[in-house]
Amino acid sequence: MKTYLASFLLSLCLILPQGLLAQTQKEFEKLQTQVDQLSLKLEKPASTTVGGYAELHYNAPQEVTTQFDFHRFVLILKKEINSWIRFNAELELEHALVNNGQGELEIEQAGLTFTINNKLEAKAGVLLLPVGLINVRHEPNTFYGVDRPDVNKYVIPTTLIAEGAGLSLNIGDSWNLQGYLVAGLDAAGFSGGNALRKGRQQAYKSDAESIAQTGRLQYNAPGATFGFSFYQGDAKTVKVAAAASQAGVSLDAVPFGLYTADLDIQQGNFTLRSEIAQGVIGNSAALNQIYGQNVGASFSGYYVEPSYKFWFAGDQAIGTFARFEDVNPQKSMESGSSNGAYNFTNNRVGVNYWPHPDIAIKWDMGSKKTKAVNALAQKDMNLGVGWSF
Template sequence: MKFVRIMFGVLLFAVSSHSLFSQSEHTTVGGYGELHYNEPDGIRSGQLDFHRFVLYLSHQFDDHVSFHSEVEIEHTLIEAGEPEGGKLSIEQAYLDYRISTPLVVRAGILLAPVGIINQYHEPPTFNGVERPNVDRYIIPTTWREAGIGLHGMIAPEFRYQAYVVAGFRAEGFDAKSGLRGGRQSALESSPTNPSFTGRIDYSPVLDTQIGGSWFVGNTNGNADSLGSATVALLSVDVRQTFGNLELRGVGAIVSVSDAGKINAQYGNMVANRMLGYYVEGAYNIMPVLCQESEQRLSLFARYERYDTQLSTTGFARLKQYNRSDVVLGATYKPTYNTCFKVDYTFMNNALNTASAPNTKQLNVGIGYFFN
C-alpha cells in the first residue's frame, strides 16, 4: 500500500468562526400546530377549533447528551373547573445519552414507537385534517409513558427502539375506544405493570420504509382478581414512494387476555381482540400544473377499518364499534412545513341504526411545523 503522508500544519481558528453548529451547548425551540373546521354532513354548521398548539424545546448539553420535549395545549383554553375545556400536557420529555450511533440510552416521558402517526404527527407530514382513526382507537395516539430503553441505528437501513415503560391500567379500557382510557401518560403513573415496547425499522431501498412495532404488558395493577390482564399489540407499517405517488399502510392487532375478568370487575365491556388497518394513496399533481414549482398539491384517498369489538367473551359484540372510514381530500403545501387541507370523510359502522348512524363530515384545516 502506498504510504500517504498526511501533514497538517498548525492552524489557528477562531472557536466561534468555523461553523454555526459546534458541539457546544445549545438550545433549540420549535413547534407545530393545527386549526380545524369540522362540519357534520357538510351541510349543518360546524365548529372551528385550534386543535393543537405544541412547542418543542430541546437542549444539547454536549456531543452525547441531549434533552427533548414537547408541550401541548389542546383546544386553546384551559379553565379551572371547566370539564369541557382544553388540555395542557407534556407529550415528550426525555434525555438521550448517545454512547455511539447504534447505542443510545433514552429515559423520560417517551412515545411508544408504534405505527406511523404516534411518532410523526406534525400536520404537514400526513394527509387528512384529522389523524387516522386507527391511530386513535386501535393505536391510542398520542401514546406516551414514562420509561427507559435503548435505540439506535445498526446500519442506515436498520434501526431499532426498545423500551420498558409504565403499562396500561385495565380499569380505563372500554368498548368504544379500546385501550385508550387505560393510558397513564406519566401522570402519577403506577410502575406495577412494566411493559415492553419497541420497533424495528427496515428500509431496503430509499423509497421503501417498513416498520414492525409491539407493546406487551400486564394491566392488572397487581389485582389478582383480574388475572394477568395482559395486553399485546402488534403493528406493521409500510411507506412507499413511486415518483409523485405516495402510499402508506398500517395494520395493528390487539389482544387483551382476561378481558372477561376485567369486565366482571369494572363493567367496561372491553373486547379480547381488536383490529385496525388503513391504506392510503396520495398523488402530487403540482408537477402537472406547474413544472417548476417546489410546492406540493396532493390528492389522496384513505380507507380505514377499525373494530374495537373484534371478538368478545361473555357478551355479544357491539357492532357499532366495527367501523370503517373513507377519507377523500387534498393537501396543499406551499412550503414543506406548512399545509392547507380539506377532506370529506364517510364514517360507517356495521350496525348503522338511528342510535349509531353512519355519518359524514367535511373537514378543513391548516397546519405548520418549524424547528
Template sequence: MQKQKVFVILICLFSTITIVNAQSNVEQDTLKQTPHVIGGMYDRPYIYRLGGNIAIGGYAEMNSNFEREEGIEEGLSFEARRFNIFLYSSISDQVKLTSELEFEHGTEEINLETALVDVLFHTAINLRAGILLSPIGRFNIAHDSPRYDIIDRPLVSTEIIPATLSEVGIGAFGALYPTPFDRVTYELYLVNGLSAGVVGGSGEGTRIPAGKSAEAFEEDNNGSPALTGRLAINPRFGGEIGLSFHTGNYNNFKAEGDIVDERRRLTLAAFDVEYRARRVTFRGEAAIAYIDVPESLDETFGDQQQGLYAEVGYTFLKRPLLNLPESTLTFVTRYDYIDLNVGERASTGENIGDSTHRVTAGLSFRPTADTSIRLSYAHNWLNDQFNNLTKSINIQFGIATYF
C-alpha cells in the same frame, strides 16, 4: 389560574431562549447516518435551524368542520385543534434533550408529550430515558400534523394504538447497516404501561385509549412495567417497513403488596409501511390487540381488536404558483377500518359490531414543505355494539404548519 401559569411559563421560555435565523441544509444522506426515525422527533425543521445548543419550534393546527349524521347536520364550526411547542438542547455531542408541550383546543388539554434525555454512545447503541413516545406503529412516533395531507388521524392509530401514546420509561435505540445501502433501526423500552381504564374506563366497552392516565407519569399502577419496541428497515429502494409491539399487565392486580386479582395482559402488535416514488406517496399501518378480559364480561367488552389504514397521495402540481416558488398540490385518499370487538355473539352467531369503515379523499396545497392547507371529505359507516349501522360525513378545511 392554570391559564395564567401557562402564560407565565411561555413568556419565561420565550424570553430566555435566543432564536436564531441560521439554517442548515440537511441532506437525506446525513440523516441516514443517524439512529433516528425519519419523520420522528429529531427530524423536525426547527432543529436544523439550531445555532448554539438550544432550539425552539413547534407546530400549529387550525380547522373548520361540517358534520352530518343520518341526515342531521351539526352545522359549521371552527377548531383550534393543536398548538405544540418543541424544545431541544444539545447539551454536548453525546447528550441531547428534547421535549414537546401540547395544547389542545386552546388550554382545554395541556400535556407534556415528550421530555427525554438521549445519551449517544454509538450509532448502534444509545440510551434513552424520560417521557417518550412508545414505538408502537410508525404513526405514534411520527405524527406531527404538518407532515400529513389528511386532517383527521387514522382510526387504527388513535382508537387501537392510542396515539399519541407517551409513557415514562428507559431503554435503548440505534441503527445498524447490513450493507452500505440498507439501514435497520430499533427501539426497545421498559415503560409504566397502560392502566385498568382499558376495560370499563370509557363506559363504551374495551377502549385502549382509556388506559392512558396521568398517574402513570408518576408510577406504574401495578409495579409491572410493560415492554415496547419497534424494528424497521430502510431498504435501498427507499421507504420504510416496520414491525412493533407493546405488551404488559394493565389491571391493578396488587394492593398494598397483596394479590387481589389475576394478572391481565394487553398485547398490541403492528405493521407499518411508507414509500415515496417521485410524485406518489403510499403509507399504511395495521394493528391487532389482544386484551385479557374477565370471563363475566365476554362479548360486552372485546378481548380482540384489529384495524388498518392505507393511504395514497399523488402530487399532480409541483411548480411556482401564486408567487410561491415551492408550492405543490396533492390529491390524497385513505381507507380506514377498525373493529373494536372482533367476534360473533354466542347466542345468535351474528357479528358483535363495534366497528367503523371510513373512506376519505382530499386535497393538500403546500406553499412550502412545512405548511399544509388541507381540504378533506370523509364518509363513515359505523356499527355500534348492537351492530346497528349509522352513516355520517365530515367535510373539513384547515391549515397545519411547523414554526
C-alpha cells in the same frame, strides 16, 4: 532550505508592484474575517432550539354542529447538553384551552438521549413510544387529511407516551431496532368502544406495578419505510386489584398486547401509506364483571392511503389522497356481545396544498359507517391548516 525559500519569497514580494501587494493583503484580511465568522458559526457551543407545530381545524359533520378547533399547539424544546447527551421535550396544548375537563395540557415527551456511539443510543424519561408511523411522527404537514386516521385513535391510542428507558440500535445503513421498558396501562380505563385508549396513564403518577415492554424494528431507505412494533404488558394496576377484590372477582393479571405493521413508500409522485394494528386484552370477561365496560378480547384496525402529488412550483406542491379505514375495537368477545356501533369504516378523499414544505392547507371529505343494524353513513367535510416550525 527554509531560509532560501523565505528570502526568495521576500525578494519576490519586493519585485511585485506595491498596488498588487496591497490588493492581496486586503483580500487576505477579508478572507480572514470570513473564516473567523464561519468558524464561529460551525463551532457554536451546545445549543438550545425551539420548534413545534400547530393545527387549526374546521370540522363540518353532516348531523352535528360545525366548529372551529385549534386542535393542537405543540412546543418542542431541544437542548444539546454536551457532545453526547441531549434533552428533548414536547409540550402540547389541545383545543387551545384547559377548562372544566375540556382541553388538555400535557407532556408529549421529556427525555434524555445518550449517544453511546454512531450506532447506539440510550433514552430515558417520558418517551414517545415507537408504535406505528403516526405515534412518533405526527407533525400536521407530514400527513394527508385534516384529522389523523381513526386507527390512531381507537386502535393505536395515539399519542402513546410513558415513563421508561431503553435502547435504539442502528444496524447497517437501513435498519433500526428499538426496545424500551415503560410504565404500562391501567385496565380500569379499557372500554368496548376505545379498547386501550382510556387506559393510558399519560405519565400522570403512573402505577408502576404494571411495567410494559415496547419495541420496533424498522427498515428505512430513501422512499421506503417498513416497520413492525409491539407494546405489551400487564394492566392490572393497584386500582384494578382493589376493584377486583371489592367486586369479589378473581383476577390474576390483565395482559394486553398491541402489534402493528406499517409502510410508507414513495415511488415518483405516488405514495402509499398503511398501518395495520391488532391487539389483545386478556381476562376481559373478569374485567367486564368488575367495570361492565364490555371490553373486547381482541381489537383491530387498518388504513390504506394511496396519494398522488400532481402539481409543483418551486417549494409548493399539491397532492390528493384517498384513505380507507376499518376500525374494530371489539373484534372478539370473551363475554357479552359486541356493539356494532363501535365497528366502523371511514372512507375519505381530500387534497393537501403545501405553500411551503412545513405548511399544509388541507381539505377532505368522507363518510363513516358503522356496522350497527340500519346504520346510515355519516358524511363530513373538514378544512384545516397545519404547520411545523
